[in-house]
Amino acid sequence: MFSEATAAIPDVIQQVKIQHYIFLATALFVIGIVGVLTRRNAIVIFMSVELMLNSVNLLLITFSAYRSDPAGQVFVFFIMAVAAAEVAVGLAIIVMIYRNTRTIDVGFLNKLKF
Amino acid sequence: MLPIVLLSVFGIVVLFLGFSKSKNILLPATLLFLLVTLIANFVDWNHQYLYFNDMLWGNNASMVFSGIVLLSAFFVVALTRGFEQEGEAAQPAEYYGIMLFSLVGAIMMISYENLIILFVGVEILSVSIYILTGSDKRNLRSNEAALKYFLMGAFATGIMLFGMALMYGATGSFVISDISEIIGTRAWNEQSQLLYAGLLMLLVGLLFKVSAAPFHFWTPDVYDGAPTIFTAYMSTIVKTAGFAALYRLLAGSLASLQDYWFATLATITVLTLLAGNVTAVYQTSFKRMLAYSSISHAGYLLIALTSLTAKSQSSILFYSLAYSLSTVSAFGVLILVSQQQASNNYDAFNGLAKKNPFLAFVLAVSMLSLAGIPLTAGFMGKLFVFTDAAQKGTIWLLVVAILASAIGIYYYFRVLIAAYFKEGDLATIRIAPFYKVVLIIVTTLTIVLGLFPDLVLQLV
Numbered sequence: 001m002f003s004e005a006t007a008a009i010p011d012v013i014q015q016v017k018i019q020h021y022i023f024l025a026t027a028l029f030v031i032g033i034v035g036v037l038t039r040r041n042a043i044v045i046f047m048s049v050e051l052m053l054n055s056v057n058l059l060l061i062t063f064s065a066y067r068s069d070p071a072g073q074v075f076v077f078f079i080m081a082v083a084a085a086e087v088a089v090g091l092a093i094i095v096m097i098y099r100n101t102r103t104i105d106v107g108f109l110n111k112l113k114f
Numbered sequence: 115m116l117p118i119v120l121l122s123v124f125g126i127v128v129l130f131l132g133f134s135k136s137k138n139i140l141l142p143a144t145l146l147f148l149l150v151t152l153i154a155n156f157v158d159w160n161h162q163y164l165y166f167n168d169m170l171w172g173n174n175a176s177m178v179f180s181g182i183v184l185l186s187a188f189f190v191v192a193l194t195r196g197f198e199q200e201g202e203a204a205q206p207a208e209y210y211g212i213m214l215f216s217l218v219g220a221i222m223m224i225s226y227e228n229l230i231i232l233f234v235g236v237e238i239l240s241v242s243i244y245i246l247t248g249s250d251k252r253n254l255r256s257n258e259a260a261l262k263y264f265l266m267g268a269f270a271t272g273i274m275l276f277g278m279a280l281m282y283g284a285t286g287s288f289v290i291s292d293i294s295e296i297i298g299t300r301a302w303n304e305q306s307q308l309l310y311a312g313l314l315m316l317l318v319g320l321l322f323k324v325s326a327a328p329f330h331f332w333t334p335d336v337y338d339g340a341p342t343i344f345t346a347y348m349s350t351i352v353k354t355a356g357f358a359a360l361y362r363l364l365a366g367s368l369a370s371l372q373d374y375w376f377a378t379l380a381t382i383t384v385l386t387l388l389a390g391n392v393t394a395v396y397q398t399s400f401k402r403m404l405a406y407s408s409i410s411h412a413g414y415l416l417i418a419l420t421s422l423t424a425k426s427q428s429s430i431l432f433y434s435l436a437y438s439l440s441t442v443s444a445f446g447v448l449i450l451v452s453q454q455q456a457s458n459n460y461d462a463f464n465g466l467a468k469k470n471p472f473l474a475f476v477l478a479v480s481m482l483s484l485a486g487i488p489l490t491a492g493f494m495g496k497l498f499v500f501t502d503a504a505q506k507g508t509i510w511l512l513v514v515a516i517l518a519s520a521i522g523i524y525y526y527f528r529v530l531i532a533a534y535f536k537e538g539d540l541a542t543i544r545i546a547p548f549y550k551v552v553l554i555i556v557t558t559l560t561i562v563l564g565l566f567p568d569l570v571l572q573l574v
Contacts, residue, residue, distance in 0.1 A: 022283075029276055036269050045265055052272030056279050063283040071288055072279075075230050079275065082237045086268060089241050093248050093264050097257045106261070 013065050021062035028055035042094050042104040046087075053083050115165040116154045117180060118218050124151065125214035132207020141195065144210040148188045151217075155180050164227065168289070171227035175427055175574045179224045179358040182431070186350040186438040187217055192552045193446050194343050209249060213347065216242030220355035224362070229278050229288040232359060236274070236323060239355060240267045246344040247336060259339025266322070266332040274319020280312030294367040305371070313368060313375065320363070324356035326382050326416060327389035330409045334393075337405030342452065345401065346445035349408045350438040357415050357430050365422060372422060379420045380511060386413035387518040394525045400448060401458040403525055404441070407484060410522060411437050417515055418499045421506035428574050429498035435570060436491035436563060440483040443556045447477045450543050463529050465538025472550070473543060474533045479557045483564070485526040486519050491563035498567075 028051060035048025057076045064072025098104050124147035131143055155177055162173045191213060194206075219238025226232040244267065248260025282288060284306040285296045297305065318329065325333040337345045368375065390410030397403040411433075418429040448458065450473060455462035467474035483492035496519065503512045532538075545553075563570065 025279075029272075032272065033269075036265070042261060042265070046268070049265070049268040049272055052269075053275065056272065056275040059276070059279040060282065063279065063286075067286050069286060072282055075233075075278075075282075075288065078230055078234060082234060086237065086241055086271075089244055090264050090268065093244065093257075093260045096248060096251055097261055100252065100254060100257055106265075108258075 018066050025055045025059040040105050042106055117151045120151045120154055121214050121218045125211045129211040140206050144191050152184045169228040169231050170225055172225040176225040178573050180221045182435050183220045183351050183354050189442045190347045212242045212245055220351050223355040224358040227290050243348050247340040250341050255339040259336045262332055263336040270319050270322035273315050277312045277315030280308045284309035290366040298370050320360050324412050325409050326412050327385040334402055334405040338402045342449050350441050354434040383416040383420050384514050391518045391521040399458045400460055414499050418502045421502040423502050423505045426502050428571050429502050433495035436495040439556050439560045440480040443476050443480040446553050447473050454543050460532050463532040464536040465540050466533035469542045476553050476557050479560055481526040481530055483560050485523045489564050491560045494567040
């Protein structure tokens with residue numbers, strides 16, 4: 001993988017193989033997914049989602065560095081900005097729920113059933 | 115480019131208009147802004163354009179898709195009379211502003227050339243809709259719907275982003291046409307493994323947004339819990355934009371891999387058709403039934419996407435238009451009836467035809483169109499979609515789809531039976547003149563498009 005472009009990559013970056021970064025990012029991503037699926041607290045679920053987004057950032061930067069292509073790093077800025085906007089709306093929704101129910105446990109999400 | 119700039123500016127203008135004392139100006143202003151944008155949307159007609167450093171791409175088809183989104187937004191906004199009666203808690207300026215901003219996201223999803231724009235567009239649309247879903251702040255059902263939609267939506271965004279990152283790793287580019295070129299140099303079974311993983315995750319993320327099974331579980335709850343007017347908004351606009359984005363991705367950059375993704379997408383199509391139609395039968399609430407019906411219509415649209423013939427784009431386009439029109443009028447009637455009866459159930463419609471023959475007729479046309487009965491737009495839409503599947507030669511998919519639409523007739527006709535044949539004490543519902551005009555236009559369009567589908571098809 002990426003053998004054709006290796007010459008352009010600085011030696012410092014090449015000291016760690018790209019596979020390690022991919023494994024690390026995937027591991028973080030899976031931890032995030034497991035967190036979303038198992039936790040009951042809305043804030044913790046939300047943190048897990050942020051972990052997923054940050055693992056994506058890591059992956060993008062890795063590919064970007066190993067390809068000497070800036071597009072991936074530009075994408076990271078977009079992800080950070082959008083994630084910040086999403087946090088603002090998400091926390092507002094969680095606060096709204098806390099005001100009405102005095103809890104942020106997702107177990108209360110049972111009003112809508114058929 | 116022009117509609118995106120205009121909508122952003124108009125959104126801010128609407129927010130400022132909210133400061134003025136008279137709230138009555140907001141609705142006409144928003145409608146005027148939407149009309150101006152709708153006209154400005156077509157200035158590039160017959161030109162293929164690339165804007166913003168080649169990140170945004172468009173041609174006639176993408177302009178018509180944007181036109182459908184803007185038109186459905188226009189109708190839904192026209193039906194939003196009643197914000198101002200909700201007392202102190204209602205903030206019409208914010209809602210109108212957010213609706214305009216969300217359309218920016220929808221148009222970006224329709225005409226992206228770079229995956230960054232797809233991501234930003236999906237997020238602009240979704241974040242706006244999270245807010246609109248939770249806009250009934252004191253209502254626990256609305257709260258719950260907003261939180262569910264938000265957590266699930268953010269989760270799906272994460273998966274979609276991981277897919278984009280993997281595709282970037284495999285191809286080295288975010289640009290649709292470049293990806294297509296790089297993929298095209300190799301056979302479908304010689305690609306990097308990263309590409310397959312990335313493609314699947316990207317598809318999962320987008321299919322989640324259009325509520326295809328097995329990623330549909332949030333849809334009924336969110337559609338049921340959100341205020342009805344915003345349910346109408348999201349079921350029309352998110353679906354149209356989402357399918358335009360999926361089509362652009364699959365046809366624009368991944369068409370050469372069809373052998374690879376066909377099996378996956380066909381399975382999802384069958385699951386969506388079955389899950390949507392079979393579960394809809396068991397609903398007692400009309401609003402919840404419409405949520406399941408939106409899942410089943412995602413299934414029909416997926417048939418055109420899975421087949422991916424030369425005509426798929428125009429089928430998806432026509433089907434989304436037909437679906438949007440019928441959905442808007444169905445929700446329009448539901449809003450009036452549920453205000454009167456304080457209930458969304460089928461029983462609320464009992465005896466509707468006796469004193470409200472106009473509303474019953476609008477409801478009938480919309481249900482016939484959703485069920486796909488001839489002389490309505492929905493029938494022509496289904497016909498085009500099924501023709502695509504027949505051209506591709508997937509007869510088994512066609513059989514499932516036809517069985518599914520036979521089930522569909524049962525639950526769409528339940529509300530008509532309630533409206534026409536059951537005894538009820540529904541009093542005459544007062545309809546504001548403007549509201550009535552919108553319902554008349556939408557119903558007429560549904561019938562006219564059913565008789566002369568070429569009016570739209572010849573555009574693309």
